[in-house]
Amino acid sequence: MPTEPQNHPNQLSEHEEDIGGLGWGGEIGGILLFALSIIFMVGGWQLGLGVPTRLGTGAFPFATGAVLAVFSVLICIAERKGDGLAETPDWIGMGAIAIALAVFAVSVERVGLVPGVFATVIVASMPDRSLSFPGKAFLGIVVALLCWAVFIKLLNLPFKPFVGM
Known part of the structure; x- marks a missing residue:
């Protein structure tokens, strides 16, 4: 009587490998965050960055957008290297x-x-x-x-x- 192979708890089944866990959820989130960061950076640029000794109104939104852009790229990289299984959002x-x-x-x-x-x-x-x-x-x-x-x-x-x- 054939038995089904037992998977290790951290090992993906064949079906999970085919669909890639939850798919592109992490990458889509990272791309959406990157788009939001571009909006912040463009808005900050339009408001004016000022100079290092006297920052303009747009310096904070621009810097926030730049940090968000870096984090969104890191999210996309981590999702590609990860196991593809993301937690369900709260x-x-x-x-x-x-x-x-x-x-x-x-x-x-x-x-x-x-x-x-x-x-x-x-x-x-x-x-x-x-x-x-x-x-x-x-x-x-x-x-x-x-x-x-x-x-x-x-x-x-x-x-x-x-x-x-």
Whole structure:
């Protein structure tokens, strides 16, 4: 009676080798990140880079895009060298982060930096079941106060900590 060959846990079956695990998921992600980095770099270039002693408005987006471009290329290289088996994305976590970014964008001008950051942290941490709501609130307070200290007090950026102040 023939038996099927037993695969080692790290060894791919013939079917998995044929389809390449999850396929091109990692490379597609890396390519999308690279496209996003180009958008950041072009936008930064258009805003003006300035000079090393006096950076322009576009220096930070340009530098961020350049770093993202390097990381996206490294992701594509790692995916080609890897086993091709990627983990399933945490769609709920990714959705919470996307919603948190939208909350930040909408709330900072309307309610101020401190409450906007607090709301952002709460929304971003909602999928995390290991942290209780009081823990999430405490985390939100700490991050909001650190943002106030760094961006308003230390860097003197023109954010209002609270609307009306």
